[in-house]
Amino acid sequence: xxxxxxxxxxxxxxxxxDTLDLTPEQFERAVALYEDLGEWLVEYxxxxxxxxxxxxxxxxxxxxxxxxxxxxxxxxxxxxxxKTSVTQAELRAQAKELLDAYIAERGDLNGSPELEExxxxxxxxxxxxxxxxxxxxxxxxxxxxxxxxxxxxxxxxEWQHSNPIGYADWFxxxxxxxxxxxxxxxxxxxxxxVEDVPRWLVRTPLQRAVQLLKLHRDEFFxxxxxxxxxxxxxxxxxxxxxxxxxxxxxxxxKVAAGLTGAIEIRDGEWWVPxxxxxxxxxxxxxxxxxxxKAHFDAWVTQLLADVESWDRPDGIDAFADVVGQSxxxxxxxxxxxxxxxxxxxxxxxxxxxxxxxGRVGTGSAIRPVRRHDFYGE
Numbered sequence: 001x002x003x004x005x006x007x008x009x010x011x012x013x014x015x016x017x018d019t020l021d022l023t024p025e026q027f028e029r030a031v032a033l034y035e036d037l038g039e040w041l042v043e044y045x046x047x048x049x050x051x052x053x054x055x056x057x058x059x060x061x062x063x064x065x066x067x068x069x070x071x072x073x074x075x076x077x078x079x080x081x082x083k084t085s086v087t088q089a090e091l092r093a094q095a096k097e098l099l100d101a102y103i104a105e106r107g108d109l110n111g112s113p114e115l116e117e118x119x120x121x122x123x124x125x126x127x128x129x130x131x132x133x134x135x136x137x138x139x140x141x142x143x144x145x146x147x148x149x150x151x152x153x154x155x156x157x158e159w160q161h162s163n164p165i166g167y168a169d170w171f172x173x174x175x176x177x178x179x180x181x182x183x184x185x186x187x188x189x190x191x192x193x194v195e196d197v198p199r200w201l202v203r204t205p206l207q208r209a210v211q212l213l214k215l216h217r218d219e220f221f222x223x224x225x226x227x228x229x230x231x232x233x234x235x236x237x238x239x240x241x242x243x244x245x246x247x248x249x250x251x252x253x254k255v256a257a258g259l260t261g262a263i264e265i266r267d268g269e270w271w272v273p274x275x276x277x278x279x280x281x282x283x284x285x286x287x288x289x290x291x292x293k294a295h296f297d298a299w300v301t302q303l304l305a306d307v308e309s310w311d312r313p314d315g316i317d318a319f320a321d322v323v324g325q326s327x328x329x330x331x332x333x334x335x336x337x338x339x340x341x342x343x344x345x346x347x348x349x350x351x352x353x354x355x356x357x358g359r360v361g362t363g364s365a366i367r368p369v370r371r372h373d374f375y376g377e
Contacts, residue, residue, distance in 0.1 A: 008339070009310060010249040012319055015335035016327055017203075017211045020064045022071065030057070030131060033110055034073050037124070037133065040102045041077055046094070050078040054136070054164035056231060059171050060203060061210045074121075074134045076164055078149060081139055088152035088159065095137040096122055120153050120160070138162070148277055166276030174239045178204040178246055205251040206242050210235050212252050213259075215327050216306070220299050227295040233282045236272055237262055256307050259300055302326075316340050 022030070038051035055074035056062040062071055077095055079086075086094075099115055099122050107113055113124040113133075121134040141148035147165040172179065180194075182204045187197040213234050221228040241258030245251045264271040269287045274280035286293040306326035310319070320336035 008316060009319060009323075010247050011339045011342070012316065012323060012332070012335055013212060013248050013252060014208060015338045016323070016331050017063075017208050017215070018338075019331045019334045020211070020215065021203075022062060022064050026064065026071075026131075030071075030073055033126070033131075033133065034075065036106065036110060037102060037135070038075065040106065041098060041135075044098060044101070045077070045079065047079055047081055049080065050076075052076050052078075052165070054168070055134075056235075058164070058168045059210075059235065060200060060207045061214070061231070061235060063211055063214060071130070072123075072132045072134055074136065074164075076149065077135050077137045079137065079139050083139060083142070083150060083159065086139065088154075091137045091139065091152045092122075092154065095135060099124065099135060117154065119155055120151050144277060144279075161274075161277050161279040163274065163276040163280070167274060170275040171235065171239055172199075174242055175204045175206050176244055178206065178244070181246065205245055205248045206238065206255075208248045209242075209252040209255050210238050212248075212327065213238060213255070213303075215331070216303055217299060219326060219328050220302055221295075224295070227292060229292075229296045229299065230282070230285075233272055234259075236275065236282055239275070253307050256300075256303050259303070316343070 034053065041051050042049055052075070053073055054076050055072070057073050064071065079091065079094075096115070096117075103113060103115060103124070111126040111128055113126045116123045116125060118134070121136040124133040124135065126132060136151060138149035138151055141150045141161060141163075144161060145163055145166055148161065148163045150159040151162050153160050179199070179202060182202045183197050183199065184194050186201060187194045190197065210231075214231055217228055217234065218225075237259045238255045240262035241255045242251065243254055245254060262272060263283065264273070269281075270283045270293060271281050272283040274282060283293075286296070303326075309322055316336050316339055320332050324332035
């Protein structure tokens with residue numbers, strides 16, 4: 001495979017994901033709703049509970065709603081009680097009672113959410129915001145790491161093991177020095193000291209690659225969304241395949257090529273273990289839902305073919321044509337216009353430069369948003 005123009009393709013990929021990052025308004029709305037619900041659950045929950053986020057918000061890989069799907073925040077609702085004192089059904093019922101009371105008292109003030117039950121959580125759906133909040137009731141896992149928890153599951157008899165905090169720590173550690181580099185670069189763009197740049201504003205090449213993989217997945221499964229591989233599975237496989245590259249295109253290309261490298265077979269079953277808790281299998285549905293693994297394999301095959309096709313175009317418009325076929329014409333076309341404007345403006349000013357990540361070095365404005373603790377800060 002011949003190498004495409006890395007600065008152009010990297011700039012185009014970054015700009016594509018930029019168009020799908022949450023707007024400041026969406027971000028602030030999500031933070032406000034999360035904090036309000038969290039405070040309610042802590043105040044009215046029995047036994048000094050704790051509430052904290054997990055998933056894409058904590059990892060920095062959330063995407064703005066596209067097509068007909070919204071974005072979500074996953075909240076862990078930790079009840080510090082022993083497994084012997086509660087059943088899974090009781091834990092779920094108690095969480096539902098609290099959430100029903102929250103909606104009855106505060107729902108009209110916060111978008112009138114509706115409560116839905118899923119396999120391991122209760123979901124508050126905010127119809128006017130293309131947004132939903134998954135609340136996962138858990139208890140401590142006394143046999144696991146200090147942060148390990150036990151999940152209730154409507155469809156399974158046994159408690160399920162997990163460790164959301166440990167997983168987030170693993171993911172941020174995998175990114176290594178790229179976090180510091182991205183933070184320093186952002187501090188320069190914002191004219192701030194590095195220590196004044198919150199980690200949740202940072203976007204590293206691995207975070208961008210995960211967002212791009214999820215975008216490609218959503219396009220591929222647009223007509224069959226029920227078969228989409230879950231984001232946690234993609235994120236884990238991407239993290240396992242990441243080699244420390246600082247360029248978005250190189251990261252995406254190499255992660256795509258190595259995406260299946262961490263898939264295991266244990267006692268005849270497919271396994272992708274949680275890096276923070278070996279007893280949690282992110283590929284468990286492959287063993288219980290016929291065809292789910294075959295759909296994943298078909299997606300990866302198309303993913304590799306699409307990346308391979310990127311060595312042919314010449315120029316921003318040609319890149320946008322071919323990349324748009326796999327990532328969606330709308331966001332890629334918007335990104336191409338942005339990149340072209342940056343190149344033109346920089347060339348006109350005789351100041352064209354490309355950063356280490358392949359971005360055009362003309363800077364961009366970022367509106368600050370208020371503090372929160374999604375990333376443990």
